[in-house]
Amino acid sequence: MNLHTIKEELSNDIVTLTDITKRKLEGELKSAVSPYKDAEMNMLQGTKALYNCLPLDIISSIKRFSNDPSAPGYLVLDNLPIGAAPATPINGSAEKNRQDHVLESIVLGLGSMLGQPIGYKWEKDNQLVHHVVPQPGGEYTQSNQGSKVFLNFHNDMVYADELVYNQFNPDFLVLFCIRPDARHQAETRYANAKEILKHLSEEEVKRLYEPKFRMASPSNYSRFLSEKGIKWSISQSILSGDMKFPEIALGANGVKAEREEDQALINKLYSICNQPSVYRGVKLKSGQALLVNNRKGVHARTQFEPSCDENDRWLLRANIRQNLWSIRHKMEDSFRRYC
């Protein structure tokens, strides 16, 4: 391997493991401990196996993805092992007595190559690995339980009593596809803020940098935990940070403009995200992991028909932070759990 080949690999947003690497990884992870008994050990086993088995060019792609402000906001890893993947857990929680925990160790291992996997009280009950499965009753919600509606472009945000939902939220998401939907309709999309800006005037960009917007509280909070439904955030901007590397914030459950004239601007923002020349879409297949930067861009998912059976769509998800020090005031009983 020389630097030249590393560089070429980096220009791709999809990286494919060879079958030899896949088998080696699967072999190392067959005996991974249950994450439901010892999540830390399962994560370490996944991390160690990934560093052992992946070639340097792929490790380099993952590292650059997580650390370089100018790297793309998403990366697909293809041909990962899924072990003896069981039936889709249609109630959204995994069968905990499985023999084989390859799936979770891959998700947590990839997460720990990007930063630190963590859990949030308001999101799937503090768990480190989430099972994203369409849920009866959630079909039409703007959440990962939905299916029959377009899940609008958004960042994953986390409820906070301070009413700012994008400060201690994840920097990255790992979305590992175990099973696509039967009709292969679901497409996950990513629109980079830098790309979005190219379609706005200077004056519009300036308005998006002003703290004149409010984000809806995340769906899981509004639906299950709050008696009053949506709680709006305090006034904040949609764009922040250096224009060369802008950060974007859009709540999945809605964004409200404080100035009437800005409502049209929000609509324009969504319509820019929805342009095929702006977003990149991937219909995740079994064994593909999508790594998402949750600050550089916004993601979405198209609508699809759930089958509500053991072959339904199933993603494993992990939330990753690079800096835990800045959220230490939110720490619960361990440095991987926050409220």
Ligand SMILES: O=C(O)CCC(=O)C(=O)O
């Ligand atoms: O289902 C997908 O492809 C994406 C879901 C999503 O936005 C999420 O889990 O944060």
Ligand SMILES: [Fe+2]
């Ligand atoms: Fe999301």
